[in-house]
Amino acid sequence: MALWNNYGMNRRHFMQHMATAAATVPAMNFLSHVQANADLVRSNQKSCILMWMGGGPPTIDIWDLKPESKNGGEFRPIDTSASGVQISEHMPETAKVFSDLSLVRSMSTREADHTRGRYYMQTSYVPNPTVVHPTFGSVVSYEIGKNRTALQIPAFVSIDGGAGQAGFLGMTHAPFVVDNTGRIRNEPTAAGKDRLEPRLTMLREIESGFMQSRRGELPKAHKDVYANAVNLMTSKQMAAFNVSQADASLGLEAESQATKDAYGTGGFGQGLLMARRLIQVGVPFVEVNMGGWDLHQGVFDTLKNQRLPLLDKGISAITADLKQRGMLDNTVLVWMGEFGRTPSINQNVGRDHWAASWSVMLGGGGLKNGQAIGATDKDGLQIADGSKAYLPGDIWATVAMAMGIPVNTVHTSKRGRPMKLANGGTPIQELIG
Amino acid sequence: MRTGMTTLRWLSGLGLTLAAVQFVSTVRADESVQSGTDTASLLTAGTESVSLAEYIDQQIRQGWQDNDIEASVAATDEEWVRRIYLDLLGRIPTLAEGRAFLADESPRKRSVLVESLLAHEDYVRNFTTIWSNNCIGRVTPRRVSRKGMEKFFREAFAKDRPWNEIVVDIITASGHYEENGAVNYILAQLQMPDNGVQLTAMTTRLFLGLQVQCTQCHNHPFNKWQQDQFWEYNSFFRQVDKVDHSKPDPTSGRMVDDYSEVVWQEFTGPVYYEKRSGVMQVAFPRFEGRDVDPGVGIDRREEFGKLLTQPVGDQPPHIAQAMVNRMWAHFFGYGFTRPVDDMGPHNPASHPDLQARLAREFAAADYDVKQLIRWIVLSEAYALSSQYGDKNEVDDPAAGEIPLFSHMYLKSMQAEQMYDSLIVASNAHQAGQGGWSAQETQRRQWMQQFVVAFENDENDESTTFNGTIPQALMMMNSELMEKACSVERGSFLFESMSKPGPEAQKIQDLYMAALTRQPTRTELGKVQKMLNGYGLQKLNGYQDLFWALLNSNEFVLNH
Numbered sequence: 001m002a003l004w005n006n007y008g009m010n011r012r013h014f015m016q017h018m019a020t021a022a023a024t025v026p027a028m029n030f031l032s033h034v035q036a037n038a039d040l041v042r043s044n045q046k047s048c049i050l051m052w053m054g055g056g057p058p059t060i061d062i063w064d065l066k067p068e069s070k071n072g073g074e075f076r077p078i079d080t081s082a083s084g085v086q087i088s089e090h091m092p093e094t095a096k097v098f099s100d101l102s103l104v105r106s107m108s109t110r111e112a113d114h115t116r117g118r119y120y121m122q123t124s125y126v127p128n129p130t131v132v133h134p135t136f137g138s139v140v141s142y143e144i145g146k147n148r149t150a151l152q153i154p155a156f157v158s159i160d161g162g163a164g165q166a167g168f169l170g171m172t173h174a175p176f177v178v179d180n181t182g183r184i185r186n187e188p189t190a191a192g193k194d195r196l197e198p199r200l201t202m203l204r205e206i207e208s209g210f211m212q213s214r215r216g217e218l219p220k221a222h223k224d225v226y227a228n229a230v231n232l233m234t235s236k237q238m239a240a241f242n243v244s245q246a247d248a249s250l251g252l253e254a255e256s257q258a259t260k261d262a263y264g265t266g267g268f269g270q271g272l273l274m275a276r277r278l279i280q281v282g283v284p285f286v287e288v289n290m291g292g293w294d295l296h297q298g299v300f301d302t303l304k305n306q307r308l309p310l311l312d313k314g315i316s317a318i319t320a321d322l323k324q325r326g327m328l329d330n331t332v333l334v335w336m337g338e339f340g341r342t343p344s345i346n347q348n349v350g351r352d353h354w355a356a357s358w359s360v361m362l363g364g365g366g367l368k369n370g371q372a373i374g375a376t377d378k379d380g381l382q383i384a385d386g387s388k389a390y391l392p393g394d395i396w397a398t399v400a401m402a403m404g405i406p407v408n409t410v411h412t413s414k415r416g417r418p419m420k421l422a423n424g425g426t427p428i429q430e431l432i433g
Numbered sequence: 434m435r436t437g438m439t440t441l442r443w444l445s446g447l448g449l450t451l452a453a454v455q456f457v458s459t460v461r462a463d464e465s466v467q468s469g470t471d472t473a474s475l476l477t478a479g480t481e482s483v484s485l486a487e488y489i490d491q492q493i494r495q496g497w498q499d500n501d502i503e504a505s506v507a508a509t510d511e512e513w514v515r516r517i518y519l520d521l522l523g524r525i526p527t528l529a530e531g532r533a534f535l536a537d538e539s540p541r542k543r544s545v546l547v548e549s550l551l552a553h554e555d556y557v558r559n560f561t562t563i564w565s566n567n568c569i570g571r572v573t574p575r576r577v578s579r580k581g582m583e584k585f586f587r588e589a590f591a592k593d594r595p596w597n598e599i600v601v602d603i604i605t606a607s608g609h610y611e612e613n614g615a616v617n618y619i620l621a622q623l624q625m626p627d628n629g630v631q632l633t634a635m636t637t638r639l640f641l642g643l644q645v646q647c648t649q650c651h652n653h654p655f656n657k658w659q660q661d662q663f664w665e666y667n668s669f670f671r672q673v674d675k676v677d678h679s680k681p682d683p684t685s686g687r688m689v690d691d692y693s694e695v696v697w698q699e700f701t702g703p704v705y706y707e708k709r710s711g712v713m714q715v716a717f718p719r720f721e722g723r724d725v726d727p728g729v730g731i732d733r734r735e736e737f738g739k740l741l742t743q744p745v746g747d748q749p750p751h752i753a754q755a756m757v758n759r760m761w762a763h764f765f766g767y768g769f770t771r772p773v774d775d776m777g778p779h780n781p782a783s784h785p786d787l788q789a790r791l792a793r794e795f796a797a798a799d800y801d802v803k804q805l806i807r808w809i810v811l812s813e814a815y816a817l818s819s820q821y822g823d824k825n826e827v828d829d830p831a832a833g834e835i836p837l838f839s840h841m842y843l844k845s846m847q848a849e850q851m852y853d854s855l856i857v858a859s860n861a862h863q864a865g866q867g868g869w870s871a872q873e874t875q876r877r878q879w880m881q882q883f884v885v886a887f888e889n890d891e892n893d894e895s896t897t898f899n900g901t902i903p904q905a906l907m908m909m910n911s912e913l914m915e916k917a918c919s920v921e922r923g924s925f926l927f928e929s930m931s932k933p934g935p936e937a938q939k940i941q942d943l944y945m946a947a948l949t950r951q952p953t954r955t956e957l958g959k960v961q962k963m964l965n966g967y968g969l970q971k972l973n974g975y976q977d978l979f980w981a982l983l984n985s986n987e988f989v990l991n992h
Binding site (some may be wrong): 054056114115130131154160171174176177184185186188192195196198199203205207209210213214216217219222226228229232233292296297348413414415417 | 989
């Protein structure tokens with residue numbers, strides 16, 4: 001493509017850009033007007049949705065394309081509604097809402113193994129044999145969950161996930177894992193609910209002896225988790241998990257087929273739709289998992305035909321929906337996986353693990369969006385000269401700031417060691433302004 | 434013998450580890466200068482002259498002394514018998530089993546019970562479950578036969594096969610996945626065409642206790658391992674390939690999965706890998722400094738199998754150290770290193786001398802797994818109460834301290850243990866039924882609700898079972914629990930509670946079935962008072978009592 005004009009656009013891209021402009025009138029209406037006000041009133045509560053891309057997404061094919069390089073692969077960049085920011089041609093809907101999103105293109109993390117990478121990206125700390133660090137969702141549950149007295153369901157919900165640990169913050173801050181259908185297993189039957197009261201009374205009496213004997217924290221943690229489970233079982237906020245259930249007092253509608261379609265009918269889209277309902281009832285941190293990124297082979301076909309259409313729908317729908325509801329400024333969106341993928345393309349037309357230079361997406365949350373921060377070099381192999389390299393702690397410090405959690409917060413591990421929030425990361429200046 | 438633990442207690446972050454290791458070795462060097470031949474003679478004669486059983490207790494006690502703590506009292510028979518059943522058989526004792534042990538007055542009854550449990554079919558089942566999960570995960574990957582893997586381990590544990598032979602069989606396995614079940618370990622690691630990278634990473638971690646996977650891409654930041662080491666290990670696994678067979682489905686005519694097999698593929702010479710700088714490097718098959726001929730006609734996996742049991746310098750073979758560490762962690766909740774599969778100079782062990790001697794003797798005893806288990810479970814430390822006092826409350830590995838094993842640490846029941854224990858409790862009146870295999874499928878289906886598979890090249894997964902809301906909901910409301918607390922004719926509750934007899938006896942039965950102990954007098958009084966509140970609905974009261982016992986922290990936590 002040699003037809004670059006003075007604005008850095010070729011004709012095809014220019015046409016697409018025009019199409020984007022024409023679509024600024026919402027293509028999809030996510031809410032009835034009756035409901036709009038109720039949502040706006042509630043929306044001053046801060047929350048975060050983490051879109052976790054398990055397996056390590058090839059950000060070089062999604063957010064930071066290198067069409068001029070031998071590493072560039074098959075995809076072309078397109079312009080977005082954020083001026084000067086281009087993303088993959090297979091993310092056209094996301095391109096339209098990109099003025100509300102941002103990229104950090106100079107992530108340089110050190111872990112290229114799934115387990116270690118996941119731990120590092122979600123906790124900001126590298127694995128250490130003597131301490132289990134809390135995943136950031138657990139930090140939010142600990143810092144913000146305790147102030148949400150009206151919240152009866154867990155403050156950290158993970159949809160289709162399960163790896164995050166609360167570590168030294170304690171099991172009550174562990175993620176509550178559900179699948180994307182929102183079905184909660186082992187809910188009590190009506191008869192079971194009637195029996196609950198006398199049974200729990202009996203339980204309290206029976207286990208008090210063991211609890212008072214000195215055997216560490218597990219017995220108490222067990223009791224606390226039971227208390228949370230009982231809260232959950234008896235709460236009408238459970239309606240948030242079921243996208244087909246309405247509850248006027250919570251401002252929840254039964255989601256229309258059109259809305260479900262707009263998010264995408266796959267697990268990721270439906271998970272995001274559920275996430276929106278959960279933050280409507282006050283859950284401060286929801287993680288939505290999308291797997292299938294460990295693309296050691298056939299990367300372009302898989303992206304083009306499977307992953308990116310789902311990703312594009314999901315991201316664009318949640319962004320537009322939150323915005324229409326007036327919730328976007330209070331909801332930070334974070335998109336990341338355990339690492340990026342090698343700029344070089346392997347013999348199986350795949351990309352392997354790569355942590356040295358890759359991208360994370362952020363959005364909403366009142367951040368100064370519509371930018372791409374940092375850059376990689378022309379082949380994507382390293383952070384470009386003069387560009388600052390970012391660590392996971394910097395991302396989470398930015399999120400903390402957007403959510404009103406003091407960045408200088410220090411937690412104490414069980415053996416009394418001070419643990420800085422987000423491992424002492426610094427909020428990204430360009431995003432917080 | 435000093436253990437170096439006083440120093441190690443101060444270690445916390447990885448950042449400190451390196452410096453501290455050097456500090457320890459400096460101290461040791463100084464000592465040997467001062468004491469000269471004394472130290473040398475101690476190391477040879479001194480350590481081996483005491484029996485291993487004495488040595489274990491001695492080394493553990495040394496740790497208490499070095500850290501100025503006092504151990505807890507010994508566990509009661511009630512505490513101990515529940516623990517040993519859960520650890521060895523993967524379930525709580527039945528009412529009859531518990532009663533029989535507690536009534537036995539023989540002073541040797543603990544070692545007698547250990548022997549009988551080691552000969553129990555549930556021992557085989559338990560370790561088959563554990564090792565099948567270790568090898569292929571809880572979610573069976575595509576084109577892997579769990580049936581085949583379980584059959585392999587069932588036979589291995591039932592026949593008391595030496596651990597080194599089991600491992601060599603797994604690593605060198607070829608053939609049909611049900612005819613030679615050992616191949617399923619390899620098949621599970623070959624989910625993607627990755628030149629055996631995942632197989633290399635998993636094999637070193639699981640069987641050698643070494644985490645070299647990070648050196649796939651770069652030199653290890655904290656230890657001596659270099660990138661070439663990963664690829665040297667990897668070059669042993671380049672002659673492995675698999676074939677997935679398909680067959681036509683007679684009704685639809687479409688091709689469907691048939692069996693899979695592990696086959697040999699020709700591979701000679703070095704493997705090539707890329708440095709971060711982009712420079713290509715070569716690595717030849719080499720195991721701890723021992724080179725293997727990279728030429729034609731050499732079966733590299735077979736060579737790997739031979740090298741596995743060779744000592745590493747003055748240390749016992751990795752495979753022995755790794756198994757000792759895993760077994761210790763199985764019984765105590767914590768191994769000598771954390772995590773158990775990451776041994777090496779960057780991660781000092783809590784009791785290095787003890788671990789080394791156990792590994793040496795394990796190797797010398799022909800890798801007899803049951804012998805290793807006996808050494809561990811008949812030690813003083815295993816028989817301690819899980820209750821601690823002021824004098825050893827600092828011994829808290831959950832808070833990041835180095836474990837000193839001065840009291841038993843609580844272990845959350847694994848999902849399989851919970852399932853089997855609930856079955857035992859609900860059939861408590863029909864002791865010794867056996868016939869677990871019928872329940873195998875049901876248990877596995879039930880398990881799936883607590884497992885999340887990540888579908889990546891590490892094939893990893895996580896369980897959402899321990900201490901979570903889904904677990905609590907299952908314990909409170911599930912069909913399994915409903916069945917356990919059923920008062921239908923023929924159920925445990927119905928049969929026991931409708932028998933004539935004093936109420937106190939019935940309450941004792943429920944306590945014994947669920948917690949393997951009698952209620953204290955205070956507890957008995959409290960429970961009787963609560964039951965009185967049920968009036969004529971007494972059976973409902975027993976039902977709620979049993980529900981509460983099974984939901985209590987004392988039931989859920991292996992103590």
